[in-house]
Amino acid sequence: MADLMSNDMFLAFSKYATIVVLKMMFMAPLTGYFRITRKGAFSNSEDRKKMLQTNPDVERVRRCHQNDLENIISFVVIGLLYAFTGPDLSTALLHFQVFVGSRFIHTVSYLLALPQPSRGLSWVVGIITTFSMAYRVLTTALFL
Amino acid sequence: MADLMSNDMFLAFSKYATIVVLKMMFMAPLTGYFRITRKGAFSNSEDRKKMLQTNPDVERVRRCHQNDLENIISFVVIGLLYAFTGPDLSTALLHFQVFVGSRFIHTVSYLLALPQPSRGLSWVVGIITTFSMAYRVLTTALFL
Amino acid sequence: MADLMSNDMFLAFSKYATIVVLKMMFMAPLTGYFRITRKGAFSNSEDRKKMLQTNPDVERVRRCHQNDLENIISFVVIGLLYAFTGPDLSTALLHFQVFVGSRFIHTVSYLLALPQPSRGLSWVVGIITTFSMAYRVLTTALFL
Numbered sequence: 001m002a003d004l005m006s007n008d009m010f011l012a013f014s015k016y017a018t019i020v021v022l023k024m025m026f027m028a029p030l031t032g033y034f035r036i037t038r039k040g041a042f043s044n045s046e047d048r049k050k051m052l053q054t055n056p057d058v059e060r061v062r063r064c065h066q067n068d069l070e071n072i073i074s075f076v077v078i079g080l081l082y083a084f085t086g087p088d089l090s091t092a093l094l095h096f097q098v099f100v101g102s103r104f105i106h107t108v109s110y111l112l113a114l115p116q117p118s119r120g121l122s123w124v125v126g127i128i129t130t131f132s133m134a135y136r137v138l139t140t141a142l143f144l
Numbered sequence: 145m146a147d148l149m150s151n152d153m154f155l156a157f158s159k160y161a162t163i164v165v166l167k168m169m170f171m172a173p174l175t176g177y178f179r180i181t182r183k184g185a186f187s188n189s190e191d192r193k194k195m196l197q198t199n200p201d202v203e204r205v206r207r208c209h210q211n212d213l214e215n216i217i218s219f220v221v222i223g224l225l226y227a228f229t230g231p232d233l234s235t236a237l238l239h240f241q242v243f244v245g246s247r248f249i250h251t252v253s254y255l256l257a258l259p260q261p262s263r264g265l266s267w268v269v270g271i272i273t274t275f276s277m278a279y280r281v282l283t284t285a286l287f288l
Numbered sequence: 289m290a291d292l293m294s295n296d297m298f299l300a301f302s303k304y305a306t307i308v309v310l311k312m313m314f315m316a317p318l319t320g321y322f323r324i325t326r327k328g329a330f331s332n333s334e335d336r337k338k339m340l341q342t343n344p345d346v347e348r349v350r351r352c353h354q355n356d357l358e359n360i361i362s363f364v365v366i367g368l369l370y371a372f373t374g375p376d377l378s379t380a381l382l383h384f385q386v387f388v389g390s391r392f393i394h395t396v397s398y399l400l401a402l403p404q405p406s407r408g409l410s411w412v413v414g415i416i417t418t419f420s421m422a423y424r425v426l427t428t429a430l431f432l
Contacts, residue, residue: 014369015429033288141159285303
């Protein structure tokens, strides 16, 4: 098992997958922060007796979190399989870095409600990166 | 690392996991398509100045996407571990193919709102396939 | 490939990852049970002709499921990478067991609406466990 962690490709994947998952995890406390600062927009009655309501800022963070879930899961699964298809390390690093960068830009664009196409473009870049890795996995695996 | 990708079992898992994740990724542009064609049902104020509203068709695609997330994540995690328990290749292929097939039928049933039990049945078949793999993983791993 | 499954660390991860994913999968039939028992709170018109409505209990199970998705995915990804960094087996088992235990307590606290901080605390314990594993992955992988 130690062999795998002495492999540069696996290390590179581990690094970027962990960074982007940590970024995703950060959305949960951020939602909590918005819930508290935006006049108590809670969903659970045991958290706040007085009122249960939605708040546009809280809902925005939640949609951003959901978008992270949908896209980062695809990246993690396909990226892990891709790492085993034996691509060039530099090509793989490029894929991982572009994806992780695109997700950070996506989050900033989403939370600050920057004018489009900043959010849409960063989302598309992440999708294209994942498709590019999926293409390599499929061309490798379809020989089965 | 190249060893793993010359392993038929890992290749089979890679192929079906990638196909089903790509299917899941396809739900996002489909949501966008419905948002545009269904009289601008957007969630973010920067996307459409005039109105923010929900639309039954858009919400349907989103629920289908959410159901994919919940079920495909379980399959990917348990299927990967299952591939390492050393099942027969034909048994493993059967599991992977039945699961992936059930999710495609589920999506079609959901989006076209086919009469039940088409959607419910395809969902249950996917769940049973995942349970069957989880059972093997647990019987292998519980010897620990 | 059989080598990996004769590795105690990988077996330990497989066991706890499978248990916690099965726990997450259990939320879906539970939602269905609440939908049926809580006066038909369905989301899809083909499931119930008469009425489409939300119900506080059903929404509570759904939020709990969503929280599982967000947290268990992070654990599975980071836990798998962590297992390959060569930690002590006892340390790794402690991480896996604390995480899985915290999620079971979280689910019970959530569904029974126990007074805070039971739900919040169990959530935080799971997050800290995941962070602790992510820290080890990053310190291993950042040497790249």
